[in-house]
Amino acid sequence: MENIDFLGLLPCALKVPFQEALGAYVKELEKCEDVSTLHYSLVGNANNGLSFFTELKEKNDLNVLPDMIMAPGFNSFYYQNIINKCKESKSIQASVPESMNPLWLDLDLIDPFNLYSVIGFNPTVLLVDRTNDKSLPLPEKWSDLLEPEFEKKLAIRGSNPTKEEKKIEFCEGILLNTYKDHGEEGINKLGKSVNWSLHPSQMVKMAGKRGEGPSISAIPYSFAKLVKCNENISIVWPKDGAIVNPITLLVKDIRNKQSKIMNDFLFSDEVGELFVKIGFPSIHSNKNHKLNDDTSFKWLGWDFIHENDLAKLKPKLNDIFLQSYMSK
Known part of the structure; x- marks a missing residue:
């Protein structure tokens, strides 16, 4: 990642509008003679960043990082070896605005070690489709999905990291929160x-179609709101909260001129409005995080992150889940 000032590994819904806004910002910057070109790379679909995080994990070296990186999910930033490397660094420091969305304090999203900035998050909700099963009860909270009545009813995000790798990787946010609340039994x-x-x-395309589609999909709210709800299809916001999938910013040295320029963009009103329009609560203080009147959120928590090495826990939970998933 040499000569890259900013790398953005972006959730699908964020890629295009973010790219357009950043492109316009850079174009304005280039009109100023005293501002050098800001070099950046944006990658859509979080899975496309897996090779980058694999390199970071294997080399255990912060030098593979660009000056600034923004990435979704519980990626390698949240692994103990990388957290420890960041703690040892004398320049890495969280970039947090003086005034922020009060939700960040309510959920305790501020990194206690002042290394990372959660600048927004992608909430996961439930899309319930009773087109093929009118008798299906509405789940009220995440634990309801573990009951026998919902067996073989649910869809969650899953992907194959590479064409050569056949092993499916499932949504880490759901697995980690399920394990935190219910242990390995809950994963099974x-x-x-x-x-x-x-x-x-x-999930969006299959909603409302007759046949063998899922009755319930654990889906990012940014996608769920694209579905036209009716008497059979509804968005359920779990009472214990939509799962928080963080969008994390790591800055190697905020004193760097280019990092300061990029930081100004990331914490601008324009980016805050962009996040909220898509359906991502943002750290920006003047943005309304209330996507619905009764929204609440479920954050994994810094204590859990620091007490568990996610580098080991994530693949372990994925294997336990996969065995149960494939045994049906």
């Missing part, structure tokens, strides 16, 4: 409930 039960491994766009 969840595996029995899940019958589809899909991209969110596939």
Whole structure:
């Protein structure tokens, strides 16, 4: 990642509008003679960033990082070896605005070690489709999905990292939160409930169609709101909260001139409005995070992250889940 000032590994819904806004910002910057070109790279679909995180994990070296990187999910930033490397660094420091969305304090999203900035998050909700099963009860909270009545009813995000790799990787946010609340037994039960491994766009396309589609999809809200709800299709916001999938910013040295320029863009009103329009709550203070009147959120928590090495826990939970998922 040499000569890259900013790398953005972006959720699908964010890629195009973010690219357009950043492109316009850079074009304005280039009109100023005293501002050098800002070099950046944007990658859509979080799975496309897996090779980058594999390199970071294997080399255990922060030098593979660009000056600034923004990435979704519980990626390698949240692995103990990388957290420790960041702690040892004398220049890495969280970039947090003086005034921020009060939700960040309510959910305790501020990194206690002042290394990372969660600048927004992608909430996961439930899309319930009773087109093929009118008798299906509405789940009220995440734990309901572990009950026998929801066996083989659920779809969650899953993907194959590479064409050569056949092993499916399932949504880490759902697996980690299920394990936190219900242990390995909960992961086993969840595996029995899940019958589809899909991209969110596939969940949207299958909604309302007669046949063998999922009755319930655990789906990012940004995709769920694209579905036209009716008497059979509804978005359920779990009472215990939509799962928080963080969008994390790591800055190697905020004193760097280019990092300061990029930082100004990331914490601008324009980016805050962009996040909220898509359906991502943002750290920006003047943006309304209330996507619905009764929204609440479920954050994994810094204590859990620091007490568990996610580099080991994530593949372990994925294997336990996969065994249960494939045994049906």
